[in-house]
Amino acid sequence: QDAIDRKEKRSETFKTATTASQPQRCCFPPxxxxxxxxxxxxxxxxxxxxxxxxxxxxxxxxxxxxxxxxxxxxxxxxxxxxxxxxxxxxxxxxxxxxxxxxxxxxxxxxxxxxxxHKGILEKGAAEVSGRSVMCSFLQLLDKNGKGGMRGWFVIPQDDPLVLYIYAAPQDVRAHTSIPLLGYRVKDLPQGHSRHLFQLAQSGQLYTFVADTKELKQRWMRAMARSAEGVTHPEEEDVDSCE
Ligand SMILES: [Zn+2]
Ligand SMILES: [Zn+2]
CATH class of the missing domain: 3.30.40.10 (Zinc/RING finger domain, C3HC4 (zinc finger))
Structure with a gap:
């Protein structure tokens, strides 16, 4: 029951964030x-x-x-x-x-x-998410693969080779940015119903957990394109906020 509660709470947050990131295109900020x-x-x-x-x-x-x-x-x-x-x-x-x-x-x-001057991390999450190649909640696992940090992840349309990580969907500054160029995107077998994938490049390794299989596949595709230096958006991926 506890697990179900947690899951429901999570998808609730997810929904909130999704709907919250939509209206500001027209009326937020006022x-x-x-x-x-x-x-x-x-x-x-x-x-x-x-x-x-x-x-x-x-x-x-x-x-x-x-x-x-x-x-x-x-x-x-x-x-x-x-x-x-x-x-x-x-x-x-x-x-x-x-x-x-x-x-x-x-x-x-x-x-x-x-x-x-606005630094590279100074773009607000909501603003960036409104014009993004891809954005959603993800979890970034620690090096030991145990604990992790859940956050709002965005690849902006106007900076499509960089992954920005925000603590929350309306934060005005990203706490981390990862330039994606040159990374390899690796699929990981599903473990304990978690949808895992990795970014790897000479000694650097990031392990992500997506909420759904579909989300994982879309992130892997988006990151792979960024890693190859593709800057033009894939038609169906524009504004594909989850
Ligand atoms: Zn005010
Ligand atoms: Zn203040």
Missing amino acids: QTEELGRRAPQWVRDNLVTMCMRCKEPFNAIVRRRHHCRACGYVVCARCSDYKAELQYDGNRLNRVCQECYVFLTGHMVLEDREGK
Whole structure:
């Protein structure tokens, strides 16, 4: 029963992430002209592990999750230590993030916490997933093949030779990127109903676990293409988010 519960919970998360990654193509994040006029769709707490503004990781004690009432982002206290009048709430003062504060009030905020240049890992998971060759949850096993790290894996369309790994589907920064060029993709026999495959290249070895056989096959195909340096998308694979 426990195993079934866990499995159901997993596919629930899976569904949540899938549906959550769809609508932002059209309406998330909200258009700036809509800020404050309409109640935003709140990004769900469990879809982010870091502040969507300053990118510092959340934890239960010193950095907790808050929602900006204008854009709906999940942000830390420091990044949402601002109040602005929101039209949709009868112009009452509401907690907003720094960016929305500047936009809504026209006040300047002196410190600029965001770097001028976005690094390679600085692309948000949702944004990248919306235009991806392939994206889904996967598990990356430890070197000893025992423990592992579940995360949101993406090969972006505009960076199709690199695999980005996010802790959660709405995180604003990937914690790992793996350039795929030159790797061999290896199928592994199914063990304990786990769908395993590997990326191997002179001494480097990554072992992945997919939720389904079909997902594993699609990932293997996508990674093999990246490993060969194929940059144009396979027609049916465009936007094939799972
Ligand atoms: Zn923050
Ligand atoms: Zn905001």
